[in-house]
Amino acid sequence: MDPRRNVPRTDVVLADPRLAPAFVHSGRAAVKAAVVQTLDRVRSGELEPDEVIDAALAALPAGPRPVLNATGVVLHTNLGRAALSPAAREAVLAATGHTDVELDLTTGRRAKRGRTALAALHQAIPTAGDVHVVNNGAAALVLAATALAGGGREIIVSRGEMVEIGDGFRLPDLLESTGARLREVGTTNRTSPADYERAIGPSTGFILKVHPSNFVVRGFTSAAAVPELAALGPPVVADIGSGLLHPDPLLPDEPDAATTLAEGASLVIASGDKLLGGPQAGLLLGDAALIERLRRHPLARALRVDKLTLAALQATITGPATPTWQALHCDPETLRARTARVQAVLTAAGVESDLVESPAVVGGGGAPELTLPSWSLSLPPAYGALLRTAPVPVVGRVERGRLLLDLRCVPAESDQALIETVVLAASQAG
Template structure:
């Protein structure tokens, strides 16, 4: 150790000295004293390590002000929430990594009201007796799906697994080979069904399965015929799948249960509000499906949940199964789901008030003027940067409307001081974080998923990235 290093170590303040500062003592008003001490000690340790390693030559790096500044950064970083609001500029409406469906304002208010107070979750207020928590949404679900009964669990995979356990345990369930999908996170539908205690019986081929394939596979061990939503892919060309009406007729002819996993949660023919066709719940119920499962946080636009509708006797068996308690939803999910479902009594109301539906169906005619406003904001704030308005294609995401591109409008940014990939990475750590996509050597901000109130924060985030890029120098 050099004499200079020894002198620098001796000059470092003690923790007690730092605690006596007015600004540091103020920290203890908003943070636990132990957290403040930890931040101060960590800052001092960092300074000592830099001195011993010979990395720091300037004395100002070890002043009391510098140590306090380092400690403050550590303290704020430690107490910053891990789950943070993000600007979704990808154009993927149901972005699983970003939390899928943003809730409508009514659902947000309902969650806030329920979160901070007691609610009648499982109490019948007339009798004072214990009730069923799912009753808060069951009637609404029956109204919007035309099903006789309904219940809700915490996600659609849980809904499928619970149906297997409660209705088909120890027996066979027949599914088309072309529907044995793998969903996000490497979870495979055959594995979910096997975990539900059933033997999966595959029929047909990858691209063609006829109703006769189901009929020939039925035995005395068969409990149900099941259709599974393709989720995140679409087959085209020389393909055939049995319609839900055929599956229902075949199942009932053999006294079996017909189960339809429609996945995305389209409550009706989406063409009614200008969207591409998607298997819908009402058609399945009208066709006579005994059980229909779907997600609450996809096309429905509600909170993460798995919804099960169908025959009252089967729903009763599902709700009385011991696993129902392990998959039940809490008051916050029920509050958000109830508020969202109220808009679905009229699909046109849902198209206006439910953000997911509104974003998916928004046309380029309304995206273009919004793009003009954002472009002007960015160009005025950063005149040296190149921003262009361009046509592009976005998507619904979340396994909904697979293969259906949504014509969109984007702002293309070609950074002057760093590569598009580096700029996109810097945006993800900006304040606020912005998640954009990189396409054709440009950072693209898709207007489909950017709200008007996010224009200013997005502009500030881009400006901060530009400023840091300039300090690092231009691209070589």
């Protein structure tokens, strides 16, 4: 008998209830294309007829996959930095439908876009004259440079602060793309207030102060502080990077928005998806007139955030402690006891592991010298790829020939999923 007679019809396969969730997530056209492709594989003898459904589902385009971050890096850029809080996730889900993002429900007229999120941010930093939000920290700096120094005006910046911000993007290139001119002052390791003062002239747009974030220069060094720069006259734009709104004793070397404004900065730029623990966003806080100038600039339209980001940002600011805050302030002994419980379950399942001390880090370009006392499960390094490609991917880090799984950033309710993934990896590794 011709084996092609056993190939099911396309409409029969599409009616299989196991494909119903795929219609919701991928759409009928994509599911049908995957089914047709899979049936061709059955006709060629590559697959058996009873494998059609699983193969069709596997052939559907995959979106970003949730992973368990067991790296010990709280703000892991490759894993999307900050994990949103449950409140922020609920807010995003609610915002996926129609919302009042630009509508006053009382009057029925158009309202200021994202006014409730902006009000929440302003309330969090009441000393700011006004606030604005764009789509990331680099965009905030570009908007400030374009609006305040575009058209050939000068930005005065220390040579020691001409940083690379990641993925090959460098601050000088970013700023010069706006049409502004850079006036570099000082040296790599030492820049004084007098260096800035000598550079001030009729073409000065503003003085830029950049927190290095992901590196530290030690030894014979000096840098001008924000109060010293504010006393020189031109506006001071301070890019603090990490998104810390208020001082945190855990992070004594990280600048925060409230303190930087109190020290005299005209504008503070920060990221929303780092220490703030929210969505990717660029926060602009400071002088009301300057904020309005930025808001009314034509480039602001191209850099505006969508309703989902606004919803997540507001919930992050007004809601309970974020996963980022919880991971940073996790009690080491509590973490040790939790890790030991997971190890005991693994041992009972026949998986050998060690409980080891292993320092965690902030990541995301924040607090580069800070280490967080932590504990990890130590496993053979061969488990790494097996865990990453599992149905519930678990990402750890390899250190000194061992795979370490730090539970600091893994939600406690995901411990069972992690255990099952490790047991599966152990069985595959033999």
